[in-house]
Amino acid sequence: MIERLRPSRLPVAIKIPLLIAILMVVVAAGISKAVLQRLEQSQQNHFHELKAVYLEGLATALKPYMIRRDPWEVFDVLDRARSGYSAPKAKVTLVVGADKKVLASSDPRAFSIGALPPSELASILLPPDLDDPSGEVWIKRDLYEAGVHLGAVAALIDVTSFQEARRETLFALIGFNFLLTILLAAIGWMVVRRAMQPLVRLSDLLSRSTDGRLPTVPTSELPPPDTEAGRAYRSYNSAAAAIDEREALLKRLASEERASLIGRYASALAHEVNNPLGGLFNAVRMIQRHGDDQTQREKAAQLIERGLTGIRNVVKASLVLWRSPVQEAKVTPSDIEDLRYLVAGDAERRGLILSWDNQIDSEVPVLVQAVRQIALNLLLNACAASPRGSAVGFRAFETGKILYLEVTDEGPGLPEEALQLLLSGPTIGVPASSGLGIWTVARLVSELNGEIHLTSETGSRIEVRLPHHAERALKPAA
Amino acid sequence: MSSGAFVRKGFNRRQVLGAAAASALFAPAVIAKPTSVSFGLTPVFLDSDIKLISQIETYLSAQLGVPVTLVKRRTYMEITSLLVAGQLDAAWICGLPFVQHRSQLQLVAVPLYLGEPTYRSYIICNSSDAIGDPIETRGGIHAFSDPDSNSGHLVTAAWLAGMNETPGSFFSKTIFTYGHRNVIRAVASGLAHSGSVDGYVWEVMREVEPELINKSKVIRRSELMGFPPIASSRATDPGIARAIGAALINMPNDPLGQKILATLRLDGFRQGEPQLFDSIAAAWQRVRRDG
Numbered sequence: 001m002i003e004r005l006r007p008s009r010l011p012v013a014i015k016i017p018l019l020i021a022i023l024m025v026v027v028a029a030g031i032s033k034a035v036l037q038r039l040e041q042s043q044q045n046h047f048h049e050l051k052a053v054y055l056e057g058l059a060t061a062l063k064p065y066m067i068r069r070d071p072w073e074v075f076d077v078l079d080r081a082r083s084g085y086s087a088p089k090a091k092v093t094l095v096v097g098a099d100k101k102v103l104a105s106s107d108p109r110a111f112s113i114g115a116l117p118p119s120e121l122a123s124i125l126l127p128p129d130l131d132d133p134s135g136e137v138w139i140k141r142d143l144y145e146a147g148v149h150l151g152a153v154a155a156l157i158d159v160t161s162f163q164e165a166r167r168e169t170l171f172a173l174i175g176f177n178f179l180l181t182i183l184l185a186a187i188g189w190m191v192v193r194r195a196m197q198p199l200v201r202l203s204d205l206l207s208r209s210t211d212g213r214l215p216t217v218p219t220s221e222l223p224p225p226d227t228e229a230g231r232a233y234r235s236y237n238s239a240a241a242a243i244d245e246r247e248a249l250l251k252r253l254a255s256e257e258r259a260s261l262i263g264r265y266a267s268a269l270a271h272e273v274n275n276p277l278g279g280l281f282n283a284v285r286m287i288q289r290h291g292d293d294q295t296q297r298e299k300a301a302q303l304i305e306r307g308l309t310g311i312r313n314v315v316k317a318s319l320v321l322w323r324s325p326v327q328e329a330k331v332t333p334s335d336i337e338d339l340r341y342l343v344a345g346d347a348e349r350r351g352l353i354l355s356w357d358n359q360i361d362s363e364v365p366v367l368v369q370a371v372r373q374i375a376l377n378l379l380l381n382a383c384a385a386s387p388r389g390s391a392v393g394f395r396a397f398e399t400g401k402i403l404y405l406e407v408t409d410e411g412p413g414l415p416e417e418a419l420q421l422l423l424s425g426p427t428i429g430v431p432a433s434s435g436l437g438i439w440t441v442a443r444l445v446s447e448l449n450g451e452i453h454l455t456s457e458t459g460s461r462i463e464v465r466l467p468h469h470a471e472r473a474l475k476p477a478a
Numbered sequence: 479m480s481s482g483a484f485v486r487k488g489f490n491r492r493q494v495l496g497a498a499a500a501s502a503l504f505a506p507a508v509i510a511k512p513t514s515v516s517f518g519l520t521p522v523f524l525d526s527d528i529k530l531i532s533q534i535e536t537y538l539s540a541q542l543g544v545p546v547t548l549v550k551r552r553t554y555m556e557i558t559s560l561l562v563a564g565q566l567d568a569a570w571i572c573g574l575p576f577v578q579h580r581s582q583l584q585l586v587a588v589p590l591y592l593g594e595p596t597y598r599s600y601i602i603c604n605s606s607d608a609i610g611d612p613i614e615t616r617g618g619i620h621a622f623s624d625p626d627s628n629s630g631h632l633v634t635a636a637w638l639a640g641m642n643e644t645p646g647s648f649f650s651k652t653i654f655t656y657g658h659r660n661v662i663r664a665v666a667s668g669l670a671h672s673g674s675v676d677g678y679v680w681e682v683m684r685e686v687e688p689e690l691i692n693k694s695k696v697i698r699r700s701e702l703m704g705f706p707p708i709a710s711s712r713a714t715d716p717g718i719a720r721a722i723g724a725a726l727i728n729m730p731n732d733p734l735g736q737k738i739l740a741t742l743r744l745d746g747f748r749q750g751e752p753q754l755f756d757s758i759a760a761a762w763q764r765v766r767r768d769g
Contacts, residue, residue, distance in 0.1 A: 072653045072654065075667070076663075104669065109667075112619070113651060113669065114651070
């Protein structure tokens, strides 16, 4: 699960909107910071102007009364100014005389006549901290007349409106940028999804391929050929057609190879049938000449019986081998044993010693036609390659749900092309002329998910390992 | 306003005298070919009520048949000085200046408040302060209205003199606000701990500006004294003085006059007797003697 969430594993349709969103967040953060800094600067300027206007206006009105040190008139000015100025919002305004005591304030209950001014007045920040958590900032202006210090006018200004404006701006920026990010990510997702649609469909078509075949895109659904998607679909369709053609060719080749095997076998069969024919004719002549002789007649009958039995065995094996194109799902001991009759004649004719070891004593769930075709091909090839008087061996056994077929000979070993075919499987292509039998073996083994192992110290030893079918495959075809 | 505005120019005194003598006492005076009459106002009451001032001007002008100019000054002293100097035909002054300049002034009319030509002085404090007795205002800041105000200064000074105290010794600090409304503002805001105010003004403002008045409370009421009168200089032609007095006394009979009286919460005017202000004179004497 975590592996699937790695950025490199994410689909492009997610990755690109995600990247847009991340980019937007970064850009929005930068813009927000710049806007807030500008706003802060603007507020500072605005506050400075308000402060100047407020204190300057008060100073002009207050000066005569500060000179007279008239608390009532100073209070009257401050009290009237409270309703006269809408901004800044002064919570309290006070006038401090030259004696550093309050002359009057707009809130006499907090700062009465003659009281000491608040200590904050001694340490007023410049520029003021508009972010002060208290939401209040002291401002102050000293007043002089003819160079004489009259005192100062100071005000406690409510700056929560500034803080509120900045907070509102921040929230507005966050909200707007959030919506913009979502919108752009959604647009990015739609654009990428639309752009990726051909790729996604091609990927889907490729994953739906069965038996090496690819489904094609119907002509009616093809986009115009001058578009990127149109070209991609057409290229895909061409590739799918080529693969189809190749598969068809391979099937035809397999069929031809089978026919070739039949031809070879027919020759062997004719030979096998022909061999006893001489003996049968001798027996017939024996009956014709010495039919009266009981002993001779019985001997001739035995000869005929032996010859016919041989012919029957060969014919029976042939019938089993070619009886039906329907694949039997199980290999029986006799299916292996029958092969002996098919090979024995060829081996005998070539003056070879056939060593046969069939250890299969029960049904093995492997496709029988394929097994027999593999074994027969390998055996006939071994016979063809072996010098006269040498031995050709065959062994069949089952271990751990795997059927083993082992063919050995004392020939010069497999040619390079045949080796490559066996070891690399049928994927490297169809052989030009010879070696079709070996290619068929490789193809069948691959189809049965089997393996081929080769050793060739003296002669050749080919071992084919064929795993059992899955349970479902064991059920006979209807 | 220039000083010329209240200086009579080309006034035919004999014509006025003749007309005033011929007119009935309570009938509106008719002045032959007048130029103007000047009438002074101290900041007794609503010192910023432009509408009221305009109405009084209109009423008096109509009653006297001459243009009447109302003259306002910030302090009692300014108006009193102009009146005594003969630069005003008449003025609504406080009882104290009338007493102080008795020999130079003559009574024109006295307002009737609650049917009587009398009023009281109040000592007030902030309504949130737990003060029940005026003596508890000792050591605080006290707001006076005007040094020449009876109710806004003299009464409290006389009360203190009775205790062998002066404002300077009794209070930590005193301030003059030059207006009874300002005294109330000073006390209501907390600028002053207590204040001396005209009882009539305080009562009327209780209707007009209850929010302000509710921030103050009365802790001492004086005895009844003569209401601030309308006076003229003895140098003023008696005919003019009578004409002004007649116009004021006729006020309840005139629609505009009724409006003015309603605004001022007064019942009317009557000819007053100088004895009305004897108690103020006595207080002044006491303060002068003991202060």
